[in-house]
Amino acid sequence: MKKCLVFIGLVCSVLLPGVKSTNTGDDLVETPVVDNQNVPLLAMFDMTKVNKRIKAYFSETFEKRMSNLVKMKLEDVLLSLKIDEDVKQYIDSMKGNLTLDIEMEIKDYFDHVKRNLTDALFEEMKSFRNSLQEVKQIIANQSDNLHGLNICGGILQDCGDLKGTGCTSGMYILHSSSKSLFSGYCNMDDNGGGWTVIQRRQDGSKNFYRGWDDYKNGFGDPTGEFWLGNEHIYKLTSQGRYQLRITLEDWNGDTSYATYNTFSLGNEDSSYKLTIGGYSGTAGM
Template sequence: MKIIPVLLFLAPLALPAAADKDFFSVGSAASPETKSRFALLDDVRILANGLLQLGHGLKDFVHKTKGQMNDIFQKLYIFDRSFYELSLQASEIKEEEEQLRQTTARLQINNEEIKNLSQEMNLKIEDLIQNKIQLQEQVWGLEDKVTKLAIFQPPVQETKEISSLKAFVEQQDNDIKQLLRIVEDQHVQLDRQHNQIMELEDKLNHIELRELLENSFLGEQQEAEPIPSAVHRPTADCSPGSAADCTALYHTGVQASGVYTIQPNGSEAFNVYCEMKFGTSWTVIQKRVDGSLDFNQTWDAYTNGFGDLNEEFWLGLKKIYSITQQGNYVLRIELQDWRGNRRHIEYSFSLGGPSTNFTLQLARTSGSIPNALPEHARLRFSIGDTELFTLPRLTCPRFSSGGWWHSECEETNLNGNYVTPRSRGRLDRGKGLYWKPKKGRYYLLKSTKIMIHPTDLKSFD
């Protein structure tokens, strides 16, 4: 801005210089001093013209700079507004998280109370079952008496005793039905409370993850560091026929559930059913849905596998062993009862080879149902077909069907006979597909699915 006064000062000097030049050009020849003065005025005029041009250039530059500054101020305003909105959203998320935490705490307290009530109810149920057995024996005895009365007693006495006995039996039956309804209501409430707690835990996990991402986003803006572009990990170079398992197949771009061919390290290729879920793929090793396949098979059948991979099947102990020898795997069991309730449980596990009778060791990691399989115990696979099997015959009656990793006389066998509930919702204990925790109720199952998934993906790179 200081250049403008200088220009105004030099402009008058330039005008007289031009007038003097015209005057002396018309007049006589000037003296040397006059010529020197004219040369200086010419230099001043040239300098003034240059300064005028420089002033115009600086004026244009100032206008452009003002426009750029206005754009920068506008962007800063938008950034401040976005930052303010993000801060409001973060505050709302924190409030919602705190409310969810409080609700979760209350539900956990309620769950503990209901769990205690459930344990008490289970004890009462056991007593009721014993009482029911005793009552049934009494009823059988009374039926015998009624039969004898019908034969030997006079008609009048017969009618009175039969009526009293019928009334007694009906009263006992009604009491048992009422208690069973109460127990059923308690189990429904427990299932509902457990589902609510699982949903709230999932919500809390999603909120914490979203909060972490927003905090990292704000931190990157404040530090004004460039954001590196995402690095895409190259997929493994394998075709469906050479994939080690379903998870390796998934990383080649196959994302539809179905039957595929895999070839574990050091094994022949064979077909498996791959189930795509949870953002990855699981290798299914057992599936039961409707009881259409008889699982009362021989040792060779359980070793090599049987069934239809699109329906009910058992993959085979040798194939399962060849897959699990490639790294660490997790075992997931999905269950559905006859009321439509779905549960799952996951284990870290190890599986021995044929020389150990495919010994299984388990350690529970997560799940939505109590554990019913022994942990950290060496469970050898056994079946009822002992003529082809070297282990001694197990004495538990429910082991007479299907093959399983048995331990003593526990209630769980997912390869047992497939049965449906009897009329009026009664269940045959000791028969069918059961999931029976040591402490807890029986789960008579409608469908089961056992899957495996690697925990160390580096083995397939």
């Protein structure tokens, strides 16, 4: 029986059991084999190509997996960065909207305050302008009688403020508690003076048969025949307690008087209701 040594070259993807390396490089591998008659044989395998293929396979697989892993991680990072950027943009947008809302609220508040202050100032100026216009109108209405205008007491609450001042009878500017300015005639001669004259009839030069508005606002010339006006009398007598003195004189120059310790007029809503009482004097009831 012939014996032969068989060299078999195989390309293997795995290591065979019982493989024994003959050198440190693992390029050649010895392995026992048997023939068909169970005769022991020794085969030498060249593992260089096998190792190269295995290395190439693992290298390619590892590179693909690492590439995929890096790609996935990179996508995760990019997604995270995108989410962070979206969140940042949303926060910036919310912060901008919140700042804008606060600024608008502050602006609206100060605009409201400014409007209120402007309106209040406008009303005060309007009131002052009206009062000034009333003074101008009074002076204009009395331009023919300026020679008789007595500024001894300045602006008075009523003619009673002149008592004891040495001022003489004449025209004065009166200022009631309602801030209404008007000119009036003060009698500083009768019964100690300080009387605010509300009516004078002496020569028939004025018609006293008039309507409601004329008696409300007054008419005539305070240095001659006139009626002071129900509204002025109401404002004067609403300031405190007043007396009414009526002085009468006939064509012969004989005089008499009547004094009422209580005198006042109500407002227009009451139709200027008259309250009077406490008579004394020589003119009779």
